[in-house]
Amino acid sequence: MRTILLCLLGCWPAFALPGAEPHVFKPAGDKPLSLYVFSPADHKASDTRPAILFFFGGGWDHGSPTQFVKQASYFAGRGMVAICPDYRTRQSHGATPFECVADGKAAVRWVRVHAKELGVDPQRIAASGGSAGGHVAVSTAVLSQLEEPGADTSVSCVPNALVLFNPVLDTTATGYGAKKLGTRCRDASPAHHVCAGLPPTIVFHGKADKTVPFENAQRFADGMKKAGNACTLFGYDGQGHGFYRKDPYYSTVVREVDKFLVALGWLSGETRKDTQK
Numbered sequence: 056m057r058t059i060l061l062c063l064l065g066c067w068p069a070f071a072l073p074g075a076e077p078h079v080f081k082p083a084g085d086k087p088l089s090l091y092v093f094s095p096a097d098h099k100a101s102d103t104r105p106a107i108l109f110f111f112g113g114g115w116d117h118g119s120p121t122q123f124v125k126q127a128s129y130f131a132g133r134g135m136v137a138i139c140p141d142y143r144t145r146q147s148h149g150a151t152p153f154e155c156v157a158d159g160k161a162a163v164r165w166v167r168v169h170a171k172e173l174g175v176d177p178q179r180i181a182a183s184g185g186s187a188g189g190h191v192a193v194s195t196a197v198l199s200q201l202e203e204p205g206a207d208t209s210v211s212c213v214p215n216a217l218v219l220f221n222p223v224l225d226t227t228a229t230g231y232g233a234k235k236l237g238t239r240c241r242d243a244s245p246a247h248h249v250c251a252g253l254p255p256t257i258v259f260h261g262k263a264d265k266t267v268p269f270e271n272a273q274r275f276a277d278g279m280k281k282a283g284n285a286c287t288l289f290g291y292d293g294q295g296h297g298f299y300r301k302d303p304y305y306s307t308v309v310r311e312v313d314k315f316l317v318a319l320g321w322l323s324g325e326t327r328k329d330t331q332k
Contacts, residue, residue, distance in 0.1 A: 080165035090140035093131035102174035105321035106136040112186030115152040116145045136175050157203035159191035160212035182214035189222025197245040217256040220299045225271040249278040255285040257315045259308050261294030
């Protein structure tokens with residue numbers, strides 16, 4: 056029935072991800088936005104599982120929800136509902152980073168509103184992402200002043216945890232993206248809007264990152280702690296942008312994320328052996 060309805064509405068996702076169920080979460084002209092849900096093998100609609108959303112990177116210019124399929128599959132195997140959302144980019148919709156953030160907020164809100172349908176605990180939703188996707192993830196929590204006209208702000212878009220991989224945290228001249236954001240670069244800069252009451256956060260960053268300076272991550276983590284928020288930063292010597300996608304760092308990082316979620320009480324038991332692959 057759902058397949059027929061999506062076809063009638065002209066809202067069928069642009070592609071399919073093996074093992075994931077697609078859901079259209081936001082209209083966007085003739086290219087509606089979908090998120091792709093990976094559920095545990097023993098999942099039931101009556102469950103209240105923790106969830107994690109993975110936002111892809113690509114400088115807000117391009118990218119695909121396929122980027123985090125490996126991580127999503129792993130955490131679905133650990134008992135979470137793992138979700139890879141799409142969002143507008145410059146290439147797909149002529150979007151600016153502000154629209155990217157708006158779509159990230161819409162995705163978190165959609166998951167929270169549809170928590171019962173998805174078998175998700177609406178108070179255990181993590182936002183994650185790499186590079187510009189990391190910016191989208193952290194902005195759902197930090198940039199409360201950036202709301203798209205018409206957004207349903209009665210539903211919180213603030214996740215309950217943040218998992219960030221070499222994220223864009225400073226969009227001014229001392230970070231990444233100032234030329235793309237122009238005079239509003241500070242408005243979109245998470246490092247400049249840290250406040251008390253933000254969710255527990257873990258950040259992974261290469262110390263040799265030439266795209267997003269490691270100093271930005273250090274400054275953000277320091278600001279989080281100063282504001283009384285829980286924030287752990289892992290820095291990796293000699294590693295550049297996107298290091299976490301390749302072994303041995305993929306395995307190392309996934310294990311640390313797993314430990315972080317265990318510490319929150321969202322997961323239990325030992326990490327799966329397939330982090331070694």
